Amino acid sequence: FDANGSCSQSDFSFLKELAALHPVMLEQPFPPRRLDLCWALKREFPQLRLCLDESITDMGDLITAHQLGALDELNLKPGRVGGQLTAVQMMEYCRETGIPLWVGGMFETGVGRLANLRVAARIPDAAAHDLSPSHRYFREDILIHPIQMDTDGYVHLNREAPAAINENAVERYLRQRIILEKR
Template sequence: MKIERVELREVALPLVTPFRTSVGSQDHRNALLVQITTADGVIGWGECVAEDDPYYFAEYLSGEQEVLRRWLVPTLAAESDLRAAHVPGLLRSLRGHTMAKAAIEMAVLDAELRALGVSLARHLGAVHTSVPVGVSVGIMDTLDALVDAVDGYLVEGYVRVKLKIEPGWDLEPVRLIRETFGPDLDLQVDANTAYGPNDIPYLRRLDDFGLVLIEQPFDPDDLDSHVRLAARVDTPICLDESIRSARDAATALRIGACSIVNIKPGRVGGYLESRRIHDLCQATGVPVWCGGMLETGIGRAANLALAALPGFTLPGDISATARYYERDITAPFVLHEGRLAVPDGPGIGIEPNPDDLEAATTSVDVLTF
């Protein structure tokens, strides 16, 4: 294919409720959509999941938009016979910026597969038509508010609950949720790097609560502390921010820094690298699950396709649209008996609703070639 036109479109979506983690709080989601149009008139969509500020990850939204505009898009637009499989190699010389790379790769994949009439799920190797999903519960103002929130999500049908934790909001909230909802609740925690090596003895107390996993307690580059914690707890350790490629995953698993991997396509550079990580983990018997980044329906559709691969044996953080947004830019994804349907149309299998897209748009940058 040949890229002739690219739109970099910023959208802003209010959240149903503020979402707080150890790295900050959000009451709305700014997202960057990438729309490509090929010489044959085929349109493909991608989503950049970078946040406004570089707290969760080194990349940030306006920076990724600049990288797309100045380097990534022109590099791919110069190709007369572009294929999605070529994208990682063509962009390899530009260091970092995995979230921008993932967004443009996703748009190219979507256009290519739409032209072929093949779904992203089928292309990646999906084996399921729906996937079980969990819900991520942010840090609350009170314990009562936390119990009410978790109760509401369980009533809605979510099959797994993840609690965000930080120093001062950890043992007591986890103990309360376990005691309130019983031992059968699949419960896990996510620290988003909020702890340090000296907290290992303290974090060992999480073993008391029968958790599915403890996610990313230490800094992304501090694999040593994860190794030491993993050796001293019975609860599996999962890595998120530390895993930026299949090579990172292989290293972390080899040294015993984790036994579960959270795969976020934006963090690792795209869906093709995500599949490599999935294949590595499946070959070694390591469970994986798909993390979420408050995606719009565009990114949510693609994540569902990924989560339908056979190695995704744990419920992900994809969640129904209503968990985050009253009005998205696409048709909503609706929870049914704890599962979300995997889109089966060509490409990502979903398109923005023009009226909703226009209502959410804050800026558009058009590039032509």
């Protein structure tokens, strides 16, 4: 159940009902900066598994949430945390501390989806990842060979087809071009 930060402290009784369903994982129950509520919920209902998403934007957030005991899992979104370097650092931290994690996507073209898949491939023990082809959001991707999903929900990367940009598609959707030059 992904609450997308929509709960507040007044929802604890409802969340208690969810906790009684065993096993349940609640993703991002409270607004991103309310780790105090995640901690209070975990203290009151320790059997409830909390997965954080929007609350984790950098290593400091992850370490703080972990040290508070405010998370059990991490939905890692490479674009939200600043890219692949931070994503890999978070993966290593989770691996060292035993925090399960999986990769999720945001509103991204195929370029972002490929970056997410690269990170997800480094987490082979994840129960599942939340990744999908970009045609879920866009009629036409900017990749020449867009990412596809098979009928079983698997994403297969074509190793022979490079991750090349469809320049014609980029030009069609371009609204403004800004060129920065070093002087």
